[in-house]
Structure formats: C-alpha cells, structure tokens
Amino acid sequence: MYHLKTHTDLDGVSCGILAKLAYGEGVRVRYHSVSSIHGQVERFLSKPPKKTKLVITDLSVNEEVAEKLDTYHRKGGDVFLLDHHSSALHFNEYAWGKVVVEYDNGHLTSAASLLYDYLIEQEHITKTNALDEFVELVRLYDTWEWERKKVTDAKRLNDLLYSGSIDDFEEKMVERLQENKDHFFFDEFEKRYLDVEEGKIERYIDRKKRETIQTTVGDYCVGIVYAENYHSELGNQLGKDFPHFDYIALVNVGSRRIALRTIHDNIDVSEIAQMFEGGGHQKAAGCLLTPEAYELFVTIPFSLEHVQEDAKRNRYNLKESLTGSLYENRQEDQLFIFPKGQEQWVIEYNGVHEEELKTFQEAERYVKRNYSAWLARDDIFIEYLAQQHIEQKVLAGSVNANNELMKEIERSKQLFN
Numbered sequence: 001m002y003h004l005k006t007h008t009d010l011d012g013v014s015c016g017i018l019a020k021l022a023y024g025e026g027v028r029v030r031y032h033s034v035s036s037i038h039g040q041v042e043r044f045l046s047k048p049p050k051k052t053k054l055v056i057t058d059l060s061v062n063e064e065v066a067e068k069l070d071t072y073h074r075k076g077g078d079v080f081l082l083d084h085h086s087s088a089l090h091f092n093e094y095a096w097g098k099v100v101v102e103y104d105n106g107h108l109t110s111a112a113s114l115l116y117d118y119l120i121e122q123e124h125i126t127k128t129n130a131l132d133e134f135v136e137l138v139r140l141y142d143t144w145e146w147e148r149k150k151v152t153d154a155k156r157l158n159d160l161l162y163s164g165s166i167d168d169f170e171e172k173m174v175e176r177l178q179e180n181k182d183h184f185f186f187d188e189f190e191k192r193y194l195d196v197e198e199g200k201i202e203r204y205i206d207r208k209k210r211e212t213i214q215t216t217v218g219d220y221c222v223g224i225v226y227a228e229n230y231h232s233e234l235g236n237q238l239g240k241d242f243p244h245f246d247y248i249a250l251v252n253v254g255s256r257r258i259a260l261r262t263i264h265d266n267i268d269v270s271e272i273a274q275m276f277e278g279g280g281h282q283k284a285a286g287c288l289l290t291p292e293a294y295e296l297f298v299t300i301p302f303s304l305e306h307v308q309e310d311a312k313r314n315r316y317n318l319k320e321s322l323t324g325s326l327y328e329n330r331q332e333d334q335l336f337i338f339p340k341g342q343e344q345w346v347i348e349y350n351g352v353h354e355e356e357l358k359t360f361q362e363a364e365r366y367v368k369r370n371y372s373a374w375l376a377r378d379d380i381f382i383e384y385l386a387q388q389h390i391e392q393k394v395l396a397g398s399v400n401a402n403n404e405l406m407k408e409i410e411r412s413k414q415l416f417n
Helices: 008-026 037-046 064-073 086-093 111-121 127-143 146-149 152-161 168-181 190-209 231-241 269-274 291-299 360-371 378-388 390-397 403-417
Strands: 002-007 027-032 053-059 079-083 097-099 213-217 219-226 248-253 256-263 284-288 324-328 334-340 344-349 352-357
Touching: 002 037, 008 053, 008 111, 008 127, 008 152, 008 168, 027 037, 027 360, 037 064, 053 111, 064 344, 079 111, 079 403, 086 097, 097 127, 097 213, 111 127, 127 146, 127 152, 127 168, 146 152, 146 269, 152 168, 152 190, 152 284, 190 231, 219 231, 231 248, 256 269, 256 344, 269 284, 324 360, 324 378, 334 360, 334 403, 344 360, 352 360
Parallel strands: 002 027, 002 053, 053 079, 079 097, 219 248
Antiparallel strands: 213 219, 248 256, 256 284, 324 334, 334 344, 344 352
C-alpha cells in the first residue's frame, strides 16, 4: 500500500494522478498546502499503517518533522520524499530523500516529471505518448518555460485545474490518460471554457495592475498586490510591466499566504520565502503570512498610493528618445532623462543635474525605484520643455529633431510669455 502526500498545485496534483495510474486502489492520495504538510506527516507518524510506504512529493517538511521521518526510516519505516525545489536540496542528505532541481540537459525539473521518471524506472507505470505530453505540459507550466517556448496548452491545463475541484480534475485526467495512449488533448467543452477563461484572466490582471503598490522591504524594491486568483499569470505580467521591481508579492489575506514572483535572474525569491516559513524556486516561491510578513506586506504599505502606469498614447514623450523623456510622481517632482553623447544618459531632478548612467534602462530604473515616477503625458512634457527653455540643449544637436514637436514647444512657450 502507498500513501502519497502531495501539493495542491498543478505539479502536485499531477503526482497524485500519476500515482493513481500506477497503483490504482493501492494508493491513498492526500493533497496538502505548504503549511499543513508538517502536521499531516506528524499525524501519519503517530500511527503509521502497517505495510505502507509514505511518499511525499512537491513538498518538504520542517527540520523537526524531518528528524522524526529519519527516525521512522531508521527503525524500518518505508518513506520517500521527492522534490525539485532548490530550498529542499538539503533533503538529499537523508537516505530517503531525493531532490533534483535540473536535468543533465539543463532543463528544470518538476515533481511530476521526477515521479514519472521514477515510476518508469521501477516499472510501476507504462510509458505512453499521452503521458509524455501530459507530464511535459505540467513541467513547462511549473518551471514557467511554457511562456518562453509559447506552449500555451501548459497554461490552459493549469486553468482547467482551477475551474473546479481537485477531485474532479484528478478523476477526469486519470480516465483520459487510461483511455487515450497516443495523444493528450482537451475536449471541445474544455476548449470553449478555456477560451472564456483567458478573457477573465486578462481583465483580472488589468484591474489588479491598477491596484499595485510600490514599497521597500529590506534591500528590495517590491511590488505588492492583494490578490486571490491567477497568481502565476498576474505575477509574471506585473514583473514585465514594472521591471524596476525586484520581485512581486501577491498577498492573499484570506488564505494567509504570499506568492512571490520575479523575472530577474539575480533575485532568488525562494530565499525570501524561507524567511517567512516558505520556499520554492528561484523565480517563483510562496510563504506564510506570518505576523512579521503581515507587518511588512500589509500594515506598512497599506496606506501607500497605487503605482501609476506610464502614459500609453504619447507621440512625443517616448522612452529612450533623443529628445529626452519626462517622468513625474505624486509629489509633482519632474525627472528628465536625456542623452549625453553616445554612452551617457543624464537625469535631472526638478531641473537640477542628479545622476548620469550608461543606459536609458538604468536611468529609468533609477527614477522609478527612487521616486516612484511614471512617464508623463505629452502635454506635460511639452509644457516642461517650454518652461525650462531647454529645447536647444536637448534638440539642437539632433539631426532628426522633430519639427512638429518644436512647433508644439514654441506654441506652449507663447502661453507663458
């Protein structure tokens, strides 16, 4: 008999599906959150069923429970922990633990892909094309490789999981993978539903983008949003729209959890998650909304204003323009970025020279992180140039100076004379 304890996300639930396909009635599958797994394992160990192998996938336990598992194993208990999170690598020190973050070919692993490999190796499951495709979709979604490779079916599979209960999804997938060996597919009803769901996700992201807060937590510039749904999609999109944030914290007060996402290679959110009783991957992790986390991510930033998006319909005030780019903030500060020679970008703060950086991207990151600024509208840009009388400094040296913009500046200057 097998007893599987696994996570509630797509990767963890897929481990349950694989176990059902491999062992049928010979396995009990239980789904747990990151916070509940510790108590559930302790409960199992308090009265372990005879002739039962405990398997834990896509989750790891705290140090205290790990020691109890090790004692259980040394006394003859059968236990196996299989995970793929870098924050769990220390479990490789135990005889019963196996944690693999990356395959030899450089591809990131998932719990489902590791379990599938293990079941094939043990000859507990028969490899099929449909299973190969299903497990790869799960891996692509969990590692977020689907977006780079544009495999949208991976995301749609995750959307399907959250369209109903875990039990319904599990039952449907087990039946489909048993009956169809050649190819994994969505049926017509699922396709129609997923098409509608994509529109809902886009509207949800647009709304939550307007509710994002910028703050500083420790040494990091953080975007905080209070959200219950679509954490992966929302976190990834906010990271793209606000790349000056080191990471995005998606706070769900109801479930008392925080999802952490980053698009930056130099930020490891799993390390941040570990500070609040959590863990995960380098670019995607989660943690508990502990009292300390509540103070940092809810109490302190709650009174802050939402982040203002960059102006979208500009013709003149454009990013990385030879005519300069104007930013403003809620304190009515004006930050002007303009090129100096071939390799420098100057930042002026309210007309006063403040900083010079090598690229426009570095300059924009500077003004957004330090001043919570956004790209100003065209009318404010033209008024600024006219009032500051700096069009000669910025425009005169440009061979491709925008004549229409010059006329707008002259027209605006007349209003102030």
